[in-house]
Amino acid sequence: MQRHCCLPRPAWRSQVESLGLTYHTHDEGPYWDESACYEFTTAEIDTLERAARELHYLCIEAAEQVIARDWWDRLAIPPAAVPAILRSWERDDFSLYGRFDLAFDGSSPPKLLEYNADTPTALVEAAVAQWFWLQETRPGADQFNSIHERLIEAWRRWAGATIHFSSVRDNPEDEQTVLYLRDTCTQAGVATRAVFIDDLGWDAARRRFVDLDLVPVTHCFKLYPWEWLWAEEFGVHLAADAVQLIEPTWKMLLSNKGLLPILWELNPDHPNLLPTFETAGPLAARHVRKPKLSREGANVAWVEGGAAVEETGGAYGREGFVYQAAVELPEFAGHRPVCGVWIVDHEPAGLGLREDTRRITGNLSRFVPHYFS
């Protein structure tokens, strides 16, 4: 695993914008950063792929234990959601995708930092932008990236249905992520429609969700966290299974960092897991504190000597925290990459790297393309 400095393509901004990556620059600098790239060996990519496959099934097994042992409180799952989760689990409701964030230095086993199993983003850049970057800059090299065709393949089972796609409004990254997923669904030959999450209507007389044209919403991909859906006004209507949402509600078991201590408890000393607990005690004074529910690295604290030496802000943490052994990300000229391995339809499908000079990867971390040879 090596980091290389590169000369960005002169027109990279317009090139990535034309692919849907309109959010390539933050207020503080570039988000899409092709002034660098990472090179892997085939063996390293195989290692990441194997780890992600193994971790996905460990997570499924851990979720089974949560259900079998009624560990709902450990994940701070609201009681109203439990029956729907159980039904969704029993039906094995369709799950499209997720992203494992792994610490990996190329030699030690990849370590799970967290599983973004409900509302993962950084998808357009991983599936599309870096693929075109590779075509233009290193056409002879390979890339761990079959995300696009796997998404299309996953949608094919919905032939004959109409799937709505929903996100919050005025958030370019969310909107473009959902538009891209809708694109892949369309390419699978499935009928699609769009509706913003706050435009979803509840037709009380017919007890069904409808879009702005009053078309019934029977299947809906939503880039909106389940715990928010349950807590909001229309959450009461979810209990009746009036709509099949994608990701399904059973994904609440996997997207919750409360699963990390359970994974460690069930698989102590597993090479792809970090010791994680529900109290800081077993880790003494050096650990990372993470909210059970949070996004983009919000409200995470790196603790040393009992004090936070690095901490991110945010509005999360009400459901409680977990305490994970501190693992240093590999450092390349001051940059620390996190490997995001994508799961599509339960199989590893690709890789996206985000790097930062800080220890905590957050919403200002840069996406850097990769290749392997």
Add this chain to the structure above:
Amino acid sequence: MKRSRSVQRLLIGGFTAGLAAAAAGAAEPRITADQLYTNDTFIRGAGHYHAPFRAFFPLPYNHYDPQRQLYFYGGQWGPAPHRSIVNISAPSAEVARLAELARTDRAGPIAAPVARSGFGSTSRSHYSGS
């Protein structure tokens, strides 16, 4: 080789880009079972009319996917283009009803008692992706 053989985007632009984009201009007449449509007639929201199958679909008749080397027709994919002498037909009554419901090139049915804004409130103080 782990990379996709080809990646293409069909929908580009804002969130409502593509098939469900709001339409401007005059709308087509209502879709009914006694209306004839030629093959590949496109109606926003309803999709492309496949005359041999008397129904609307999201992709054009015999749309070719170079990645899989398959052709799309009648809601299915096949290794060769579909051949038919039917290039004009009328949709079935049920297809016409559903297509009329789905179309987005004119205003929908007049107000029914539908409540909105029941989702989305948490996002105003948080970011939803991860």
